[in-house]
Amino acid sequence: xxxxxxxxxxxxxxxxxxxxxxxxxxxxxxxxxxxxxxxxxxxxxxxxxxxxxxxxxxxxxxxxxxxxxxxxxxxxxxxxxxxxxxxxxxxxxxxxxxxxxxxxxxxxxxxxxxxxxxxxxxxxxxxxxxxxxxxxxxxxxxxxxxxxxxxxxxxxxxxxxxxxxxxxxxxxxxxxxxxxxxxxxxxxxxxxxxxxxxxxxxxxxxxxxxxxxxxxxxxxxxxxxxxxxxxxxxxxxxxxxxxxxxxxxxxxxxxxxxxxxxxxxxxxxxxxxxxxxxxxxxxxxxxxxxxxxxxxxxxxxxxxxxxxxxxxxxxxxxxxxxxxxxxxxxxxxxxxxxxxxxxxxxxxxxxxxxxxxxxxxxxxxxxxxxxxxxxxxxxxxxxxxxxxxxxxxxxxxxxxxxxxxxxxxxxxxxxxxxxxxxxxxxxxxxxxxxxxxxxxxxxxxxxxxxxxxxxxxxxxxxxxxxxxxxxxxxxxxxx
Ligand code: ADP
Ligand code: MG
Numbered sequence: 001x002x003x004x005x006x007x008x009x010x011x012x013x014x015x016x017x018x019x020x021x022x023x024x025x026x027x028x029x030x031x032x033x034x035x036x037x038x039x040x041x042x043x044x045x046x047x048x049x050x051x052x053x054x055x056x057x058x059x060x061x062x063x064x065x066x067x068x069x070x071x072x073x074x075x076x077x078x079x080x081x082x083x084x085x086x087x088x089x090x091x092x093x094x095x096x097x098x099x100x101x102x103x104x105x106x107x108x109x110x111x112x113x114x115x116x117x118x119x120x121x122x123x124x125x126x127x128x129x130x131x132x133x134x135x136x137x138x139x140x141x142x143x144x145x146x147x148x149x150x151x152x153x154x155x156x157x158x159x160x161x162x163x164x165x166x167x168x169x170x171x172x173x174x175x176x177x178x179x180x181x182x183x184x185x186x187x188x189x190x191x192x193x194x195x196x197x198x199x200x201x202x203x204x205x206x207x208x209x210x211x212x213x214x215x216x217x218x219x220x221x222x223x224x225x226x227x228x229x230x231x232x233x234x235x236x237x238x239x240x241x242x243x244x245x246x247x248x249x250x251x252x253x254x255x256x257x258x259x260x261x262x263x264x265x266x267x268x269x270x271x272x273x274x275x276x277x278x279x280x281x282x283x284x285x286x287x288x289x290x291x292x293x294x295x296x297x298x299x300x301x302x303x304x305x306x307x308x309x310x311x312x313x314x315x316x317x318x319x320x321x322x323x324x325x326x327x328x329x330x331x332x333x334x335x336x337x338x339x340x341x342x343x344x345x346x347x348x349x350x351x352x353x354x355x356x357x358x359x360x361x362x363x364x365x366x367x368x369x370x371x372x373x374x375x376x377x378x379x380x381x382x383x384x385x386x387x388x389x390x391x392x393x394x395x396x397x398x399x400x401x402x403x404x405x406x407x408x409x410x411x412x413x414x415x416x417x418x419x420x421x422x423x424x425x426x427x428x429x430x431x432x433x434x435x436x437x438x439x440x441x442x443x444x445x446x447x448x449x450x451x452x453x454x455x456x457x458x459x460x461x462x463x464x465x466x467x468x469x470x471x472x473x474x475x476x477x478x479x
Pocket of ligand 2: 190191192247248
């Protein structure tokens with residue numbers, strides 16, 4: 001390799017040079033190039049010059065071809081497409097012999113001022129490694145959780161929109177919306193969906209660069225690049241991807257420089273028709289401390305939310321998770337958990353994992369009792385004084401009714417029976433009198449409440465599964 005004979009050791013590893021070995025540029029050629037180079041600022045503007053054209057450097061000249069180098073493949077492609085034709089024109093204006101511009105990737109560009117003969121074009125095994133440096137850096141992309149796939153994502157009312165949007169992005173070939181912005185509270189499945197998209201896109205198009213990372217990591221990389229005075233590489237890296245996915249973008253609110261960089265990356269990618277997928281804990285409109293331009297750009301595509309979970313979704317997730325764990329957990333336990341742990345899915349999973357782990361160690365079968373014991377601390381933190389409103393809410397959820405059914409005059413069995421259950425629980429679990437309870441149930445008479453209580457007691461005695469149902473509800477309410 002070209003360790004040269006003096007202090008000017010230029011590592012000129014050429015990726016794709018077409019130049020025969022000794023077509024070094026003549027002094028005339030160098031002068032021509034210098035003149036063209038000097039015009040770049042005027043011709044393209046300061047920003048483009050600094051971002052792209054500055055490192056261009058003359059390598060060789062042969063048969064009317066001018067060969068110039070850049071440090072990375074991405075820059076090569078970008079310059080070729082966007083500025084190549086004009087640069088060639090500029091060269092031809094100076095020297096009509098020049099009819100072709102060849103851009104090559106050279107690890108370290110050779111400065112044109114230099115007349116050192118020792119620099120030579122030597123292809124070496126190091127070449128590929130250098131050319132691939134960018135690709136390797138794409139490892140920047142955070143690792144994906146293998147469990148966070150579409151097939152493990154349970155769909156319910158609360159996340160249906162975001163799920164459908166995510167699928168569209170994966171299945172469609174013409175970018176139905178850009179960017180896709182997914183938002184929702186903590187632990188509701190944003191990251192799961194983002195990973196699912198990334199997995200699926202990589203499977204579908206292995207050649208595409210799908211970069212997924214948290215906004216925090218994006219910022220970290222940017223700050224690192226600033227410190228190393230190497231924002232060029234940073235820009236290139238992020239602008240060279242096919243799909244950019246940034247999780248938890250609220251993290252960059254208030255961080256101006258990062259926002260600015262993100263904004264430019266964002267624009268560059270959109271201009272190149274690259275897909276962007278963003279998640280945040282709130283909608284673009286509600287993001288605080290974020291530049292208005294960025295805010296508006298974030299809402300250009302589709303903004304899809306993930307709402308708080310419903311009882312059905314929680315139960316569905318628990319059942320799916322039970323199948324995955326392969327542990328025997330009776331349905332009433334899952335129902336109990338679905339009623340009880342409503343904050344988010346992460347906590348719900350945590351609760352299930354804990355009882356499964358406990359059963360594994362103790363070898364005891366999992367029952368409502370063991371569940372309550374094992375999760376005592378968790379459940380206690382959820383404890384409040386039980387209200388009739390809460391009873392009505394839980395009972396409605398459990399029987400898939402509207403809360404208004406608790407107050408309504410409807411008397412069909414599938415509404416009336418749950419309503420009686422709720423009255424029964426109100427009598428059992430609160431200190432309210434029968435008339436008070438009656439009033440809370442659409443102004444019913446106290447005798448109606450009394451009748452309900454008796455009826456439910458009677459049914460519970462005769463019907464084990466009904467009795468268990470009520471038991472689940474009672475425990476869910478009392479912890
Ligand atoms: P977020 O990023 O919104 O805070 P996560 O995506 O990290 O939430 O989800 C928290 C946990 O809940 C993860 O383990 C995830 O797999 C699980 N989860 C979330 N939504 C679902 C769903 N719809 N189906 C199955 N699991 C889910
Ligand atoms: Mg997340």
